[in-house]
Amino acid sequence: MNPNNAPLCQAPDQALKKPGLVLCKNATDCHAHICGPQSLYPYIANRIYTPPDALLPHYEALLDALGVQRSVLVQPSIYGTDNRALLAAIQKNPSRFRGVAVVDWDISDTALEDLHLAGIRGVRCNIVDLAEAKGVLPISQLSALANKIAPFGWHLEFLMHVNEFPDLAQLLSNFPVPVVLGHLGYLKTNLGVKDRGFQNLLSLMREERAWVKLTGPYRITSEARVPYADTNPFAHALIAANPRQVVWGTDWPHVMVKGVMPNDADLVDLLQEWVPDPTLRRQVLSENPERLYQFEGDA
Structure with missing residues (x-):
C-alpha cells in the first residue's frame, strides 16, 4: 500500500552475520x-517515505546475531504521534527495550x-521540519515540552543538521533537559570537523548538555560503502569531547538509504576504528545508555 506515492x-x-568485534555485556x-x-499500524498519509515492514522478530534475531542485549526503539516519522507500534514492540520484552516517542505539544502529564x-x-522532535528558518529553533515550544518531561528524567532527541545551527550552544543555553542528536551530528563529512555548528555541539557535550549517537554514517559520508572512512574524524572528535555523552546505534532498518545497503555486522565493526579503546567502547555501548535510558538489571 502506498496511497500518497511516498517513495x-x-x-x-x-x-x-556475526561481526568481527565481540561486544561487551549489555551492549x-x-x-x-x-x-x-x-x-x-497504518502509516500517516503525509509521510515522505514508505518502508517495507521491518518487524520485531527479525530485529531481535539481528540483535542476537550482533551480540547486542539491549535496544532503544525510536518512533519513525511515518507514524507521526501514533506510538502504538513502538509501544507494542517494547511490551514484548520490557527489560530489553526502551523507547523514544513523538508526542503532541500539549500532551498531558497523565x-x-x-x-x-x-x-x-x-x-523525538524533527527539527528538519520544525525549524522556523535556517538556524532558528522553535525554542519556546521546545522549552515548554522540555519542562513537561524534565520530572521523568527524559531528554529531547533532535533530528537536525548541526551545520545549519552555528549558534547551537547559545540557542540551547539554560535548556531544561539534555538533547540527543543522531548521525554524528548529521552534517556532510565534506564540511569538516571545524564546522561551527559541529564545534558548538562539541561544546554542549563538554558541558554535558548534549549527547550524540554514532549512527547512520551512510547518511553523511561521501563514500559509497563501508568503511566510510571520512566519518572517522567526526567520531574521534565526539569521543575526545566527552566519552560520557556518546552512544551507538544501528539505525536499522536504514530507511531511505539510496545507495548500497550496508550489513549491520559491518556497521558494528566500524566501532573498532571509531572507538578503538575497549574501556571507552564499553562506556559507549553499555554504561552511557544505562544512564540515558534508565535501564535496570540485565535484559
Whole structure:
C-alpha cells in the first residue's frame, strides 16, 4: 500500500552475520525503528517515505546475531504521534527495550506518566521540519515540552543538521533537559570537523548538555560503502569531547538509504576504528545508555 506515492525504501540486508568485534555485556543499540505491520499500524498519509515492514522478530534475531542485549526503539516519522507500534514492540520484552516517542505539544502529564511506565525515556522532535528558518529553533515550544518531561528524567532527541545551527550552544543555553542528536551530528563529512555548528555541539557535550549517537554514517559520508572512512574524524572528535555523552546505534532498518545497503555486522565493526579503546567502547555501548535510558538489571 502506498496511497500518497511516498517513495518505497530499500529493505535492510536480511543476512544475519556475526561481526568481527565481540561486544561487551549489555551492549545497547540506541537507535532502531520498528515499521509495521502496515496492515495493523497504518502509516500517516503525509509521510515522505514508505518502508517495507521491518518487524520485531527479525530485529531481535539481528540483535542476537550482533551480540547486542539491549535496544532503544525510536518512533519513525511515518507514524507521526501514533506510538502504538513502538509501544507494542517494547511490551514484548520490557527489560530489553526502551523507547523514544513523538508526542503532541500539549500532551498531558497523565499521558506522559503512562508513557514512562511503558518504557519511554525521551521525546523525538524533527527539527528538519520544525525549524522556523535556517538556524532558528522553535525554542519556546521546545522549552515548554522540555519542562513537561524534565520530572521523568527524559531528554529531547533532535533530528537536525548541526551545520545549519552555528549558534547551537547559545540557542540551547539554560535548556531544561539534555538533547540527543543522531548521525554524528548529521552534517556532510565534506564540511569538516571545524564546522561551527559541529564545534558548538562539541561544546554542549563538554558541558554535558548534549549527547550524540554514532549512527547512520551512510547518511553523511561521501563514500559509497563501508568503511566510510571520512566519518572517522567526526567520531574521534565526539569521543575526545566527552566519552560520557556518546552512544551507538544501528539505525536499522536504514530507511531511505539510496545507495548500497550496508550489513549491520559491518556497521558494528566500524566501532573498532571509531572507538578503538575497549574501556571507552564499553562506556559507549553499555554504561552511557544505562544512564540515558534508565535501564535496570540485565535484559
